[in-house]
Amino acid sequence: MANIDWNKLTFSYTKTNTILKTTFKDGAWTPVESLTDDYLSLSSYAGALHYAIECFEGLKAFRGKDGRIRLFRPEENAKRLIRSAQYLGIEAPSVEMFVDICKKAVLENEDFLPPYEVSGASLYLRPTLIGSNPQLGVQSSKESTFLLLCSPVGAYVGGALDAVDVVIARNYDRAAPNGSGAFKVGGNYACSLRSLNIAHEQGYKAVLYLDPATKTHIDEFNSSNFFAIKGNSYITPKSDSILPSITNMSLETVAAHLGMTVERRPVPVEELSTFEEVGECGTAVVITPVHKLVDKPFLESDEETVYTYGDGQCGPKSLKLYNYIKAIQRGEIEDEFGWIVYVD
Numbered sequence: 001m002a003n004i005d006w007n008k009l010t011f012s013y014t015k016t017n018t019i020l021k022t023t024f025k026d027g028a029w030t031p032v033e034s035l036t037d038d039y040l041s042l043s044s045y046a047g048a049l050h051y052a053i054e055c056f057e058g059l060k061a062f063r064g065k066d067g068r069i070r071l072f073r074p075e076e077n078a079k080r081l082i083r084s085a086q087y088l089g090i091e092a093p094s095v096e097m098f099v100d101i102c103k104k105a106v107l108e109n110e111d112f113l114p115p116y117e118v119s120g121a122s123l124y125l126r127p128t129l130i131g132s133n134p135q136l137g138v139q140s141s142k143e144s145t146f147l148l149l150c151s152p153v154g155a156y157v158g159g160a161l162d163a164v165d166v167v168i169a170r171n172y173d174r175a176a177p178n179g180s181g182a183f184k185v186g187g188n189y190a191c192s193l194r195s196l197n198i199a200h201e202q203g204y205k206a207v208l209y210l211d212p213a214t215k216t217h218i219d220e221f222n223s224s225n226f227f228a229i230k231g232n233s234y235i236t237p238k239s240d241s242i243l244p245s246i247t248n249m250s251l252e253t254v255a256a257h258l259g260m261t262v263e264r265r266p267v268p269v270e271e272l273s274t275f276e277e278v279g280e281c282g283t284a285v286v287i288t289p290v291h292k293l294v295d296k297p298f299l300e301s302d303e304e305t306v307y308t309y310g311d312g313q314c315g316p317k318s319l320k321l322y323n324y325i326k327a328i329q330r331g332e333i334e335d336e337f338g339w340i341v342y343v344d
């Protein structure tokens, strides 16, 4: 096992044993290589570097209570990568190839898989697909390179379940109407950085974007989906400009299973004052409860409307959902929805 203080892990880079790499060229994928060096040899003319021909995924591997290694719904990540790649017009690995490479990466980097006892930690996998052939004109890359990176991680911000303050920045968007918001392309994250940097300077942990066409409905956060609890309902936005989150999809299933009503529908901003609990959800953030949600017409100005949820702790319904999903991932309860793929 690697010499790591598992309890002190944050969501950051740790060098692991290997990165797996395969390239699609001349109509086929090259044999998967295990690279021990993190630095790539890549043409300076690669489309990824000029025209952001890049998409990626994020999923986690967990050590279960029984000692077995589990991946959470990797086929869904594979399918989403294929959709993102189609959007960019580049070749992606098949679902089967994607899952096999995820398993191989986990086995080669098992030293970095946190032990079961450290409940907030996991091995984060970062499948990455880039347009890699030399090119100058704006066109989809003919050659694409698939990389499987991994790093042991803890909570995305603070400790697991620490509540955060977030801000709606009405004068910024992460994606355009009819744009790339529903695809996991690097360009979306580049477009969120300016507003995110300003928000961070003001002490907010995340930016919540509104629907870019009308600015009347909630879309999603810069790196996670939005959900809210009202009475016995789990409410989450329906929008063409948000990423279809695998965590959110799973929480909807769990919420329904626990007898809650699931409402996936447009969520008007006015409804924020009626929610009892609000949170971020996603692979990296898992469930991160929101304490203060601040709505600013201009991120740079002092004018604001503040919504407060709970007392800075995770609300009871969010906590129940969090515990349920973590218990499946960590092999503490039966995988009744068939979400787990075993690595060993």
Ligand code: PLP
Residues within 6 Å of the ligand: 058, 220, 221, 222, 223, 224, 225, 243, 244, 245, 246, 247, 248, 281, 282, 283, 284
């Ligand atoms: N929305 C955005 C913008 C994200 O970056 C992520 C992270 O992957 C999510 C939502 C959550 O998606 P998932 O639950 O599939 O990780």
Ligand code: COI
Residues within 6 Å of the ligand: 057, 058, 059, 189, 223, 224, 282, 283, 284, 285
């Ligand atoms: C994930 O949750 O896996 C993500 O990809 C979010 C990331 C931008 C940190």
